Structure formats: C-alpha cells, structure tokens
Amino acid sequence: MTDVAGAIDYDVLVVGFGPTGAVAAGQLGRLGHRTLVIDRLTVVYDKPRAIALDHEIFRHFDNMGLTDAVSPYIEPFTASEHFGVDGQLIRRIDMVAKPYPLGYTPSMVFSQPEVEAELRRHATHFSNVRAELGVELLDLVQTSDRVEARLKDSDGWHRSVTVRYVIGCDGASSTVRQIAGLGLEDLIFDEPWLVVDMRVNESTLARLPQCSAQFCNPARPVSFLIGPNNHRRWEIMLLPGEDAREMERPDNVWKLLSPWITPGDGELWRAASYRFHALVAADWRNGRILIAGDAAHQQPPFIGQGMCQGLRDATNLVWKLDRVLRGVSSDSLLGSYTIERKQHVIELTGKIKAIGQSICERDPAAARRRDAQVLADGGGKPLLLTRQEIIPPLRAGCLADHETPARGSLFPQPRIATGSAVRLLDEVTGSGWRGFIDGRSKDAAAMLSLCAECPDMFAAAIAPAGAAAPNTLEETEGVLANWFDRHGVVAAIVRPDHYVFGTARNVTEFGGLLREIDVRRRDVPAGLNKISDHRMERTP
Known part of the structure; x- marks a missing residue:
C-alpha cells in the first residue's frame, strides 16, 4: 500500500x-x-x-x-523447590490454592x-x-x-x-x-548461563526430580524446570574462565548434565548460552x-x-x-x-x-548463611512462598487519584451460575470497563443506578448463592465475596486489562469514582509522567 x-x-x-x-x-x-x-x-x-x-x-x-x-x-507449573549447600530443602515456591482467584x-x-x-x-x-x-x-x-x-x-x-x-x-x-x-x-544484573532443553525418554522421567528445582550449590548453581510432556530444562550457571560457546558443545553439555541424565536418556533439543540481564x-x-x-x-x-x-x-x-x-x-x-x-x-x-542473587551465591560461607536465614524466615522450616505474591500491583498511572484498597491489583474472576451452566466472569461481562458491586450490600441497587450514567461501562452486582437478590449475578465459590470482605469495600471499577481502577466502601465513594473515571481515561494529568512530557509536545 x-x-x-x-x-x-x-x-x-x-x-x-x-x-x-x-x-x-x-x-x-x-x-x-x-x-x-x-x-x-x-x-x-x-x-x-x-x-x-x-x-x-x-x-x-x-x-x-x-x-x-x-x-x-x-x-x-510444578512447585519450585530450592535446595541449599548440603542438598537440604530451604524454600518452596508454589501457586496459590483453590479456588483459583482468576479462574485458571x-x-x-x-x-x-x-x-x-x-x-x-x-x-x-x-x-x-x-x-x-x-x-x-x-x-x-x-x-x-x-x-x-x-x-x-x-x-x-x-x-x-x-x-x-x-x-x-x-x-x-x-x-x-x-x-x-x-x-x-541498567538494573545491575549480569550473569552468564547455559540453557539446555531436553526431550527426555519416558523411561527416564521417573528418575528425574518430580518438581522444578533450584540447586543453590555455590560450586555451580543450577535450575531445573519441568516443561510440558517430556520437555525438561536445565539452566546452568557458567563459571569464570568458561567460554560460553565452548560450553554449548554437546560433549560439554552432557558433562554438565551427568548428575541427572546421560546421552541415552533423551534428545538434546537446544543448548544456548545467555547473559541473564536486568x-x-x-x-x-x-x-x-x-x-x-x-x-x-x-x-x-x-x-x-x-x-x-x-x-x-x-x-x-x-x-x-x-x-x-x-x-x-x-x-x-x-x-x-x-x-x-x-x-x-x-x-x-x-x-x-x-x-x-540468592540462588547464584558462589561463596560457600555466605551460601550457608543464606540457607540459615531462609530457614529462619520460614520459622525453622522451608520457607513457603507463592509465585502470585511476588507479582506487584500497578502503583501509578490511569488509576483513581486517591489510594483505595486493591487499587492497581488484578481483579478476580469468579465462576458465575448462568441457568444450568457455570461460566467465568469475563464470559458473562466481557472485558471492557466494568463496575462490580457486592450484591450483599444494602446500597447495591443505588450503585447500579449510578452506573447507568456511564454508557460504555458494564455494571453488575454479584453475590454468593443464597445471598443473591434479583438482578444480581450468583457466584459459585465465594471468590469475589471473600475479596470484597478482605479489602473492606463494596464496589470496584475495573479496566479492560482487568486491573482495578479504584474501589469504594460506600455509595458516596462509588459516585466519586464514577465522576473521576471519565476524566482519567480521557486524559492523564501531565504531572504524573514528567519523563514523557517533552514527548507529548511533539504530538497534538
């Protein structure tokens, strides 16, 4: 064209x-x-x-x-188990428990x-x-x-x-x-690693770790990941003096994998050296x-x-x-x-x-101190974390001006009863701008009426089975009710990417959010992004 x-x-x-x-x-x-x-x-x-x-x-x-x-x-994704200097389990990173907050x-x-x-x-x-x-x-x-x-x-x-x-x-x-x-x-991280992908024979899979693992061995840190089907990945830290291209050669790769697997145990799919940057x-x-x-x-x-x-x-x-x-x-x-x-x-x-940096610690004494600290943080037991708690919310941008509970976090996706079927929330409401109201609130009807003034916003009241009034969607697992209770709010406005624009504790606060949202999504105050102000001048 x-x-x-x-x-x-x-x-x-x-x-x-x-x-x-x-x-x-x-x-x-x-x-x-x-x-x-x-x-x-x-x-x-x-x-x-x-x-x-x-x-x-x-x-x-x-x-x-x-x-x-x-x-x-x-x-x-299986849990990731972290093993310390002496091979002991020091930390376990898993996923949050059911009912899953986003439905998957x-x-x-x-x-x-x-x-x-x-x-x-x-x-x-x-x-x-x-x-x-x-x-x-x-x-x-x-x-x-x-x-x-x-x-x-x-x-x-x-x-x-x-x-x-x-x-x-x-x-x-x-x-x-x-x-x-x-x-x-530069966010100051630069380490050389070798990434090795294997298609492992069925007969060998049972001999390998049944969870993903981080071997935090100061002699050579190694990550092990369980991929789909028979795909297994090793990420192996390269040591000072090792030539990255030489370490990609199959004979060197098999030497590095020898604690776990031999050439007869599977197909070498890929070996590539990287510098892990930040x-x-x-x-x-x-x-x-x-x-x-x-x-x-x-x-x-x-x-x-x-x-x-x-x-x-x-x-x-x-x-x-x-x-x-x-x-x-x-x-x-x-x-x-x-x-x-x-x-x-x-x-x-x-x-x-x-x-x-914890995984990559190369000094044996420092690595033992790390192991002791991680176990202490777990109360003397392996520290338990979820991958989800590591992911931060949005802190600023196209969000409500005032800090409100859960602002900038991902809005949950409960399962909704629709006739004889159960569907995820997005199937029912779409994924545009949405106002969600706690159907148990005495002000639910009043807040729904306020949403009628925002013609491009889908609005719904949602409550658990047994608490759902007329014109209220019924959730089946209490995911959203628990979310409302945990944050002490009765309503939320959610963006098309499922991040919470803002929340409200009562009908007055909800009305304020609705008045603010139209201004904020049309424009963003220039003071919020001083880096970009000079860019904006170029573009009407």
Missing part, C-alpha cells in the same frame, strides 16, 4: 511477530484497527525459549478466544513454538490485519499526525508505508528502540513510536516472568491505543503506559534479582 493524497495506510505498524507482537496484532485486529505486522524472520523459531506463563496471561488468551487452540500445549491454574508451562504459531494464526485471521514476513524495518520518520516506515522486502525492494502509531516488539536488540532514541537503564528502557515512547516486550525490558528468568511481562505490555498498550484511535481519549492517555509498565517491571525485576 502507498500513501495517496494524504491517506494513511494503517492505524498501527507492529514490528516483530513474536508472542508480544502477535498478541498486540491480534487484540488490535479484534478491535477493528487496520494493522500491519512485520518480522525479519519468515517462520516461527522451532526451539523453546520462554517456558512459563501465568493466569493473568491465560485470562487474556481466553478473552481473545484462544483457549481451545493453545491449551494442548500448556500444563500446570495460576502458574503454567507451555511449548513456545506451538503457542506462538497459534497466536500468529489468530492475529492473521482478522481481515484488517496484514502480516508480512521476511520484511526488515529500515527507518521511521514522524510528523504531527503519522509515522512513515521505510521497509525492505525479502526480495530487497525498498518501500514506505504510513501509519498512525508504531509498536516495536522486535526484541532485545530492537531496531525500533534505537531509531526512537530510547535508551536503556535492563529497562528509560522511556517507552517517543511521540507515535512505542516499544514493548524485550525491546523495553530484559530480566533474569528465575520465576519465569519474561514473556508474561511482554504480554502485559501489549495488553496495557492496546486498550489505551484503541481509545486514542477511536477518538474517545486524547493522545496523552498513552503517557500512562510508561508510568505503569516501567514501574511494574522495575519492582518485579528487583524481586527476581533478589531470588537470583
């Missing part, structure tokens, strides 16, 4: 068709926006890289209509090549999404109302397309980030150019959140971009993207670094 008489070819150009780019393109397609997605590679990479996802991400897959397509390649298994493992292929198929089934593979981005030139993208096709031809916005999902060495001049900040972009936006996924941040893999972070980026950005493209919010709403996602990445990376 070419720009004729001022026409703009596409609403959005997505650069990079990995998981983050595919989710962004699929969500934009579902919302009706003309989208071009390009990638330098012509096929999905056939080796596993990311291996973990969580219930927040699976909820988005479900909202996109992808659960049937991706479920065959996904399994529950909280932690999962998956096979990336197959899931990524399904994400691509989903994106390209929309008639308004065009995917072009083997296409390289050469340059981006911004004007007041568009970006001109200069591309090189697989046959070497150069051409240009015009778009309203660009999303760079093109990985750690992002061309988009470099063109936009978005620098990286980096974040200083700003995630330059005018009409934005970045997401590894282009915006890189973090150590110790609780398997790398891909999850990229898909959070995509979902956070797309609902805001949708409002801007439809003309119902100003371009300034996009300023909240950096605010929300950068702080979340920094906070989560800090927690991951702390776990990683």
Whole structure:
C-alpha cells in the first residue's frame, strides 16, 4: 500500500511477530484497527525459549478466544523447590490454592513454538490485519499526525508505508528502540548461563526430580524446570574462565548434565548460552513510536516472568491505543503506559534479582548463611512462598487519584451460575470497563443506578448463592465475596486489562469514582509522567 493524497495506510505498524507482537496484532485486529505486522524472520523459531506463563496471561488468551487452540500445549507449573549447600530443602515456591482467584491454574508451562504459531494464526485471521514476513524495518520518520516506515522486502525492494502509531516488539536488540532514541537503564544484573532443553525418554522421567528445582550449590548453581510432556530444562550457571560457546558443545553439555541424565536418556533439543540481564528502557515512547516486550525490558528468568511481562505490555498498550484511535481519549492517555509498565517491571525485576542473587551465591560461607536465614524466615522450616505474591500491583498511572484498597491489583474472576451452566466472569461481562458491586450490600441497587450514567461501562452486582437478590449475578465459590470482605469495600471499577481502577466502601465513594473515571481515561494529568512530557509536545 502507498500513501495517496494524504491517506494513511494503517492505524498501527507492529514490528516483530513474536508472542508480544502477535498478541498486540491480534487484540488490535479484534478491535477493528487496520494493522500491519512485520518480522525479519519468515517462520516461527522451532526451539523453546520462554517456558512459563501465568493466569493473568491465560485470562487474556481466553478473552481473545484462544483457549481451545493453545491449551494442548500448556500444563500446570510444578512447585519450585530450592535446595541449599548440603542438598537440604530451604524454600518452596508454589501457586496459590483453590479456588483459583482468576479462574485458571495460576502458574503454567507451555511449548513456545506451538503457542506462538497459534497466536500468529489468530492475529492473521482478522481481515484488517496484514502480516508480512521476511520484511526488515529500515527507518521511521514522524510528523504531527503519522509515522512513515521505510521497509525492505525479502526480495530487497525498498518501500514506505504510513501509519498512525508504531509498536516495536522486535526484541532485545530492537531496531525500533534505537531509531526512537530510547535508551536503556541498567538494573545491575549480569550473569552468564547455559540453557539446555531436553526431550527426555519416558523411561527416564521417573528418575528425574518430580518438581522444578533450584540447586543453590555455590560450586555451580543450577535450575531445573519441568516443561510440558517430556520437555525438561536445565539452566546452568557458567563459571569464570568458561567460554560460553565452548560450553554449548554437546560433549560439554552432557558433562554438565551427568548428575541427572546421560546421552541415552533423551534428545538434546537446544543448548544456548545467555547473559541473564536486568535492563529497562528509560522511556517507552517517543511521540507515535512505542516499544514493548524485550525491546523495553530484559530480566533474569528465575520465576519465569519474561514473556508474561511482554504480554502485559501489549495488553496495557492496546486498550489505551484503541481509545486514542477511536477518538474517545486524547493522545496523552498513552503517557500512562510508561508510568505503569516501567514501574511494574522495575519492582518485579528487583524481586527476581533478589531470588537470583540468592540462588547464584558462589561463596560457600555466605551460601550457608543464606540457607540459615531462609530457614529462619520460614520459622525453622522451608520457607513457603507463592509465585502470585511476588507479582506487584500497578502503583501509578490511569488509576483513581486517591489510594483505595486493591487499587492497581488484578481483579478476580469468579465462576458465575448462568441457568444450568457455570461460566467465568469475563464470559458473562466481557472485558471492557466494568463496575462490580457486592450484591450483599444494602446500597447495591443505588450503585447500579449510578452506573447507568456511564454508557460504555458494564455494571453488575454479584453475590454468593443464597445471598443473591434479583438482578444480581450468583457466584459459585465465594471468590469475589471473600475479596470484597478482605479489602473492606463494596464496589470496584475495573479496566479492560482487568486491573482495578479504584474501589469504594460506600455509595458516596462509588459516585466519586464514577465522576473521576471519565476524566482519567480521557486524559492523564501531565504531572504524573514528567519523563514523557517533552514527548507529548511533539504530538497534538
């Protein structure tokens, strides 16, 4: 397509068709926006890289209509057991107990090549999404109302397309980030590791650990992960003086795996050396150019959140971009993207670094002190944590001005009785802006009436079986009732990405939230994002 008489070819150009780019393109397609997605590679990479996802991400897959397509390649994530210097169990990281707060298994493992292929198929089934593979981005030139993208096709031809916005999902060495001049900040973590993926013979699986494990041995720290089916992964710390490329050779890999497995026990699928980094972009936006996924941040893999972070980026950005493209919010709403996602990445990376530094301790005396401290923190027993408590909420951005209980956290997804069937909340309400009210509250009807003044918001009162009044949805497991009770609130306003905008303890507070929400989602006060203020001046 070419720009004729001022026409703009596409609403959005997505650069990079990995998981983050595919989710962004699929969500934009579902919302009706003309989208071009390009990638330098012509096929999905056939080796596993990311291996973990969580219930927040699976909820988005479900909202996109992808659960049937991706479920065959996904399994529950086993607990991760951490073993100290002398092989003793010092810590166990598991998932929260049933009833699951979002309606799905909280932690999962998956096979990336197959899931990524399904994400691509989903994106390209929309008639308004065009995917072009083997296409390289050469340059981006911004004007007041568009970006001109200069591309090189697989046959070497150069051409240009015009778009309203660009999303760079093109990985750690992002061309988009470099063109936009978005620098990286070092979060101070840099360790060499070898990642080994195996397809293990059925007869060998029983001899391997039955949980994922961290062997916190100062002689050589090792992580062991149980992937789907017979996929097993070892992440092995490389020691000073070891050449990363040499350590990838099969003879060296088998020496490192010898405590667990031999060449006759399975197929060596992949061995790749990495430096586990902790980096974040200083700003995630330059005018009409934005970045997401590894282009915006890189973090150590110790609780398997790398891909999850990229898909959070995509979902956070797309609902805001949708409002801007439809003309119902100003371009300034996009300023909240950096605010929300950068702080979340920094906070989560800090927690991951702390776990990683504990695992990576190479001094034997310090490692023994670590073991003793972790056990002491557990009251003399192995310390028990959940992966879910490690994930922080949003702290600032497009949220209620005043701190309220659960503001910025993920809203739960109870199971709702609908006639003879039980369905998850999002199936009943959709995933737009929603007002949820405790159906047990005496003010439930009054709060529902207030929601009628917000025409683009779905509103519902929800209560457990036996407490549900007329016009109230009935939940089957008490998940939401417990959530309301725990936070001492009777209502919540929830964003399209399922984060809580704000909560209310009574009808007066709820009315205040409803008055605030229309202003906040149309614009974001400039003072909230001083980093981006100078960017906003470039874009009306």
